[in-house]
Amino acid sequence: MRMGQQAWGWSLALALAVGSLTAGEEAPAAPPAQPDAAAVANAAAEKAVKYFLSQANGDGTFGKSMAAKSPGVVGLVVYGLAKAPGKRSPELQAALDKAAGYLVALQQENGAIAVPGHGLENYMTSVAVMALKALNDPKYDAVLAKAKPYILSSQLTAAQGYNKDEHYMAYGGFGYGGGKRADLSNTTFSLDALKALGMDENSEEFKNALVFVRRTQDNTETNDVPAMKEGNNSGGFLYFPGTGEFGTEKNRAGKDVPKPYGNMTYAGIKCLIYCGAKPDSPELQAAWRWIKEHYDVTQNPGGKGSEGYYYYLVAFAKAFTAAKVNEIDLGDGKKAAWAKDLALQVAKLQKPDGSWANEAERWWESDPTLATAYALIALDYAAANLAGGK
Amino acid sequence: MRGNGTWICALVLGWAAAAHGVELDRVKSAADGGANWLIEQFDLKTGIFGASEVNKLPGIQGLAIRVLSEHHRKYSEPLGPFMTEPVKYILKQQQEDGSIRIEGQGFDTYNTALALHGLAALKNPKYTDAISKARAYLLTAQSKDGGFTYGYGFRQGGDLSNTWCALSSLKAAGEKDAKVFEAALNFIRRVQDNIETNPDAEAKAGPNSGGAYYKPGQSEAGTVKNRDGVEFPKPYGSMTAAALDGYLQSGLKADAPEVQAALRWLTANFSATENPGAGMNGYYYYVHALARAFEAAQVTEISLGDGGKVHWADALATQLLARQKREGFWVNETTKWMESDPVLCTAYALGALNICYKQLKAAKK
Structure with a gap:
């Protein structure tokens, strides 16, 4: 591994x-x-598509786990399948139509595409929006238009009583939809969905999001949060200002500070770019410095074992894609072509039936439906990059 | 997908607990579910958690603030208006004399103590003045017998519940006056059925169980008969836990006979499913008080009468998880002591669960 x-x-x-x-x-x-990485990526994606077709339940969902019924999981599968390389077979199109229907039927009065009371409404809705948008079919336009204000309502700004100075750990970020807390993970999914719906860095919403994103970065130059002034200035990102998900590390003064890690750092890079940060901005420069020191396709750097690995792969692929970067210089004459590295590593972890599953249960990645959806999305991005490079 | 507990509750129940003991992740998720529910009860228009009349009491708001600050996610003001606004509400209720209460609503000591405890838990220097004023007020509620009373109009004779509540807040607010705690100790000794240390003549006839009750000579749980058939105030779980925690906060050590006797009673009568001696009355108050008391006493495993052993944090967490509503809250169907209010019950339950989670996490290491 x-x-x-x-x-x-x-x-x-x-x-x-x-x-x-x-x-x-x-x-x-x-x-x-x-090995020809493009061919490897395409073949692995094709196997994953076949796996999902074999797992189709007929009601638009895939797989047998309880989580498989969740619109978030269905949405990730649809997104992965819709963006898969190669020509879409009639069988796949039919499965996608069915799954899209499942998502559409779950739309609530308030626009959310979620199961009421199950939590994670904003994740679910954002993923469903990305999925439906990826199908590129005008028949979903009305559903998408109705979902947009719901996602925007999950952003914590003045309308929700949040104040930029007083609530500096949350302001501008997106939350679960109910919990009134913001985090970079919900924010990265929300911005993905909103960008797919045509919003960009010129909107007030993206400007407010940038306030939050910058405050999650361990970068003293650009982070105005007091609790973030004591970090190691590594350029890496956290879950929300002052808090990570993988514990702490020592700063130079020997004090425990939250430890930045890979999935949030790649998410942070993508969010910065979506919110208009330029490649030479101090935020992106610092973030790439962290990536160069922690470049890894075998695990979520700064994390714990394989926890969150498949989520990480998606964040990794999306960040490089958003940055339009094919290769990064790791120093000492070493260069890394992310799409090739990702494709070869992910293909190696694929099970004979075309699926993936994480040994670590955290964040439900031991569920093959979820892990395979993530792996397929990551492969889709890698395949697109490798195809573009030819 | 990442993060929060409601997902687990809703979708992954099938991945349930291991054969022995409650899974740490499930406890964490339940604590998240409870906190999320509580936070969702925050109303920006009123600035407080919940919408019932009871919820307007600043003490309940203070309790909610405290248990959120003790949560594994360490909620604090910069996280949002659900923390800043209830604090402002509490500060607005502070009177000239330092008490934090609504005029005419009663429960002056409870309200001031719980609100003060909430403010102190946030460790924000902005509240230093409000904290010292509230502290000064609380001291005026300490009766000559050393116990704390309800406050205005109740100058005579304290009770253990107000006393425990006041002591916890004073301690959290940095009260150092030894005389306050010495006097409180003398009071708590008088509400414990422990012949060796209870100085009252009437108490010498007790069954010597080690349990505690509400006031000298008075229990809220009825009476028990001693060996001679004489009726005697019946000890019960919530007050015995309050006594144990009150003793320790007032400076007694683990080997003190009072502490040992209270522990003996809580062990012999251990229950995670009811407030022993009082049934479901005050169940959530009990689990909160018990978790705090056992944590303070540094007890982890307790030996039951039948020779078995139980990890109390595991037992309490198991019951709290089983009783948590799908939406994340707790409520007591037995309505005594305001426990028909879900905001209050959820705050108590979360206070207990936070401690259970810490204990279980430490035990796993």
Whole structure:
């Protein structure tokens, strides 16, 4: 699991060499060709699509777990399937139509696409919007128009009694929809949905979101939150100002400060870009510095084991895509092509039936429907990048 | 998807508990579900949690603020108006004399103490003046017998419930006057059925169970007969937990005979399903008081009469999870002592669950 890209290359070379020798032939003189990452990504995505088709329940949902009935999970599957590389088969189109119908039927009076009382309404709605929008069919326009004000109502601003100075841990961020708390995870999903609906950095809403996003970054130069002035100035991001999800680390003075980590840092980069930050802005410069020091496709850096790994892959792929970056310089002459690295690693973790599942239960990633949806979305982005590079 | 407890409650019940003990994640999710519900009761128009008449009491708002600040998510003012506005509401209710109360509503000591405890829990220097004024007021509610009374109009004779509540707040607000705590100790000794340490002549006839009751010679749970058939105030769980915590806050050590006797009663009568001795009356007050008392006494496992052992935090958490409503709140169908109010019950339950979560997390390490 923790094997890096180079180690992977080595082990492949070794495997080929051993294989050749066992066959009694001479070892190849030239290093073996790298596998074609685009072909690997496409093949893995195709297997994932087949897996979901085999898991279709007929009611628009996929898979057998209880979470599979959640509109959030259905939405992620639809989004992953809709963006999958290659031509859409009639069977897949039919499954997508069915699933979209399932989501549409769950829209509430207030515009939310969610099961009332089950919580996470804003996540559900944002994901459903991304899914329906990805189907690119005008018949969903009315549903999407009705969902938009609901998502906007989850943003914590003056209308909700939030004040920029007094409520500096929440102002401008998006929350669960009911809990009246904001976090970067809900914010990244909300901004994705709103951007898909045509909003951009010139809106008041995105400007307010930027206030929140900047305050989640461990970057003393641009973060005005007192509790964030004592960090290590690493450029990484947290769940919300002053709080992470993976505990603390020591700052230079030996004090415990919340530890930034990968999935939130990639989410932070994408949000900054959506909110209009330029590549040379101090926020993005600092964030990329963190990424260069923590570049990893095998785990969520700064996290714990494989917790949240598949969520991480999506955040990773979306951030590089939003930044229009194909390759990053890791220093010491090393470069990393994120889409290739992601595709090769994710394909390796795919189960024979085309699914993925996380060993770590946290955030429900041990559920194959959810993990496979995340993995497919990440592969979709990687495949698009690799196809564009040709 | 990440984050919050309602998801677990709603969707993943099937992934339920392990065979032994309650799963830590489920306790955490239940605490999140409770906090989210409480926060959703916050109304920007009124600035307080809840909409009932009872919810207007500043003490209830203070209790809600405190349990949220003690929550594993460490709620504080910068997180939103649901923290800042109830605080402003509390400060607005502070009277010239330092009490925090609504004129004519009574419960002056409770309101001032619980509101003060909420303010103190936030550790915000902005409230220093309000805190010292409230502290000064509370001291005027300490009766000559060392117990705390309801406040104005009730200068004579304290009761254990007001006393425990006042002591907890004073301690949290940094009260250092040893005389206050010494006097309180003398009072608590007089409401405990413990012959060795209760100085009252009438108390010498008690069954010597170690349990505590409401006032000297008076229980809210009726009477028990001693060996000679004489009626005697019946000890019960909430007051015995209050006595134990009150003793420890007032400076007694774990090996003091009063403390040992109270622990003996709470162990012998341990229940996570009712307020022992009082049935469902005051159940949520009891679980909150018990969790605080056991935490203060640094007790983790208790030995039951039948030779079995129970991890009290596990037992309390299991019951609280089972009683939590789908929406995240708790309420007592037995309405005594205002426990028909879900904001109050949820605050008590969350106060207990916060402690259970800390205990279970520590036990897992």
